[in-house]
Amino acid sequence: MKSLLLLSLLLAAADARAALRIVATVPELADITRRVGGDLVKVDGLARGPEDIHQVVMKPSFVTKLNRADAVVYLGLTVEHTFLTGLLGVARNDKLMSDPVKQCAGPGCIDCSEGVPVLERPESLSRAEGEIHPLGNPHYNMSPENGPVIAGNIARRLSEIDPSHAADYGRNLKAYLAELEPKLAEWRKRAAALKGVKAVSYHKDVVYLGRFTGIEFVDTLELKPGVAPTPSHLARVIQKMKDQGVKLVVREQHFEPKTCDWVAAQAGAKVAVIGVMANAFPGTETFIKFSEHNLDALLEAGGNR
Amino acid sequence: MRFFVLAVLLSTPAKARAQEPSPDRIKELEERITKLEGKSGNSSLSAFNPVMGLAIDMAHLHADDKADFKFRSAEVSIEAPIDPFARGWTIVNGGPEGVGIEEAAVQTTALPHNLMVTGGRMFASFGRLAHFHDHELPVVERPRSLDTFIGGETQADGLEISWLAPTPFFLTATAGAYNKLGGENPRRANGTARSLYEFTYLGRLATYADVGEDHSIELGVTEAWTPRRFVTDTSIPGFDADGDGNPDFPNTSAGFTTKKNTWRTLTGVDLTYRYQPAAGGLYKGVVWGTEVMQNNERRFDPARNTPTDRVRSYAGFSYVWLKLGRHWRPGAMIDLSEDLDRARRLTRTYTAFLSYDVTEFQRLRVAYSRVSDNVPANPKNDVFAVQWTATLGKHVHGFRDR
Structure with missing residues (x-):
């Protein structure tokens, strides 16, 4: 036991002199951080991808990662409130302190929502409206349009944390955007086929994706955000779908398929299964692949009106 | 817009x-x-107000032809960072027996060397379920072994210091010193001064390992040690030890005080296995938790306060909790608890429970327990309970009580 502990301490010390240690809460942020940080960063992820982002489990092994991190990259807008705040509260890292409002406070906090045009800011806060996020809808990572904002935030904050390599981060950002922006242009063209398509989603997390694709989301299967569907609510949704000619049901991968399939069958609609994080499906571990997968799924189910 | x-x-x-x-x-x-x-978002001064929440817990209990509605507690929690170096919280609990401060503590956030100090009234880090608040437990009634051996929750006035080892795997060591351990521990009143020998000292080691992607194991070992326990014998009013014809304590009914060899140790081992598939998040999975405790102390005749022999008693419980989705969570628990005075007297409690989470903030639970002991003439006791728990605002107990 003693030698194991000694070995661990030595390994930890050896590792410490290497690149910046970064923890990213979700896989697409880990991907973008790797691209922007290059060899200058070592990135660990928390969520794996298939989870409900609101329900990521707090594991003690995450505490160890956060304790040793120089920075944490997170989506913010309280989307990681079920795990990040609690983990930072015990991580004993004064660069990343737990904050009940911002989730993270300290020089190592990289909040990727800075500068994102936040949608659906609630006018009033009440749990009667379900599990709403007080700072606005936090699922901006689902819009490819926000990729450059996220990457820009990461590059800017890495440059502040590690100013001696600011030029490297800037160069890496430029290279990443040179890859992302042509993709964005291509996706915008492809998404034109979805403009004006009416759809319902399971959870209210598609507003940014809706803005990018032009899909008009008219309702959710959940009664309210985070409140499971009730039979009477589903009956109302089906009727609404029939009345408005809604032919697309969007299911986030982590929600059970039965309800969506049933609603789609009742309304004569198709189901598109999307991820709310990268790596929700095999082969979608990067922001680009994740965005592409979601667009493909929407086009396949809703693109041919 | x-x-x-x-x-x-x-x-x-x-x-x-x-x-x-x-x-x-x-x-x-x-x-x-x-x-x-x-x-x-919020730039008003109210942004500095602490985060607040309220948990309401009520139950209907039916045992042996007797039933009652029980308002169990209304628990207000208030929490906020104090400054860049500490955070604080308080939990005020009101119940049928009155209103009291359940926790009120300050915790450092910026000590070097991975140290964290907590001071005030807290739930000490003994075992795992022992420091859960009642409404956070997987069962309606607190396991009998915890009630008997700890005395309710691990409420303690004192100081705790914990260290997170700088290792690639999770390892924490905790040391604490408290007036006493257990909110309903009758051995000593909380508010009286005492010598250092009479405090309770705690040591705990806890570790964790991921076993593959979806499985994990947590293991903890805790010992709480109270070096001395003074008990005044009240059975011989006017006791005259020196034989001078006058009572040694003329103004009291006290006889003599037992001081020697009255240390107490409470030792516990806790093991938790979790299966948590990534796609299930907090909704799906299995939790299996087991805790075993040994209490070793010189006991006192409760009627006369005269010392009896040193007794070593054991207690523990094991439970399985299935998470089947957003709503349903069935489970079962076995609790075996020896009597602190008569170690061979064993009480067994078998519990089956089923929770229905209406939402993340509201839960219904039914539970059935059969309680029996190994005294031949004693009848078995059946308890049926329905529990309704709701949370207003933000009410979380954080990483430790996950």
Whole structure:
């Protein structure tokens, strides 16, 4: 036991002199951080991808990662409130302190929502409206349009944390955007086929994706955000779908398929299964692949009106 | 909303609509709107107010032809960072027996060497379920072994220091010193001064390992040690030890005080296995938790306060909790608890429970327990319970009580 502990301490010390240690809460942020940080960063992820982002489990092994991190990259807008705040509260890292409002406070906090045009800011806060996020809808990572904002935030904050390599981060950002922006242009063209398509989603997390694709989301299967569907609510949704000619049901991968399939069958609609994080499906571990997968799924189910 | 604002901004400057706004003008306005939409939220002074929450817990219990509605507790929690170096919280609990401060503690956030100090009234880090608040337990009634061996929750007035080892795996060591351990521990009153020998000292080691992607194991070992326990014998009023014809304690009924060899140790081992598939998040999985405790102390005749022999008793419980989705969570628990005075007297409690989470903030639970002991003449006791728990505002007990 003693030698194991000694070995661990030595390994930890050896590792410490290497690149910046970064923890990213979700896989697409880990991907973008790797691209922007290059060899200058070592990135660990928390969520794996298939989870409900609101329900990521707090594991003690995450505490160890956060304790040793120089920075944490997170989506913010309280989307990681079920795990990040609690983990930072015990991580004993004064660069990343737990904050009940911002989730993270300290020089190592990289909040990727800075500068994102936040949608659906609630006018009033009440749990009667379900599990709403007080700072606005936090699922901006689902819009490819926000990729450059996220990457820009990461590059800017890495440059502040590690100013001696600011030029490297800037160069890496430029290279990443040179890859992302042509993709964005291509996706915008492809998404034109979805403009004006009416759809319902399971959870209210598609507003940014809706803005990018032009899909008009008219309702959710959940009664309210985070409140499971009730039979009477589903009956109302089906009727609404029939009345408005809604032919697309969007299911986030982590929600059970039965309800969506049933609603789609009742309304004569198709189901598109999307991820709310990268790596929700095999082969979608990067922001680009994740965005592409979601667009493909929407086009396949809703693109041919 | 964005387009609405854009439309308004574009329409206001004069009716001179004849000329279309230039692309530069549109870009400038879009940037202004983006800034407004992306502006950080709360900038009022109320943002400094602590986070507050309230948990309401009530139950209907039916045992042996007797039933009652039980308002169990209303628990207000208040929490906030104090300054860059500490955070604080308090939990005020009101129940049928009155209102009291359940926790009120300050915890450091910026000590070097991975140290964290907590001071005040807290739930000490003994075992795992022992420091859960009642409404956070997987069962309706606190396991009998915890009630008997700890005395309710591990409420303790004192100081705790914990260290997170700088290792690639999770390892924490905790040491604590408290007036006593257990909110309903009758051995000693909380508010009286005492010698250092009479405090309770705690040591705990806890570790964790991921076993593959979806499985994990947590293991903890705790010992709480109270070096001395003074008990005054009240059975011999006017006791005259020196034989001078006068009572040694003329103004009291006290006889003599037992001081020697009255240390107490409470030792516990806790093991938790979790199966948590990534796609299930907090909704799906299995939790299997087992805790075993040994209490070793010189006991006192409760009627006369005269010392009896040292007794070593054991207690523990094991439970399985299935998470079947957003709503349903069935489980079962076995609790075996020896009597602290008569170690061979064993009480067994078998419990089956089923929770229904209406939402994340409201839960219904039914539970059935059969309680029996190994005294031949004693009847078995059946308890049926229905529990309703709700949370208002933000009410979380954090990483430790996950």
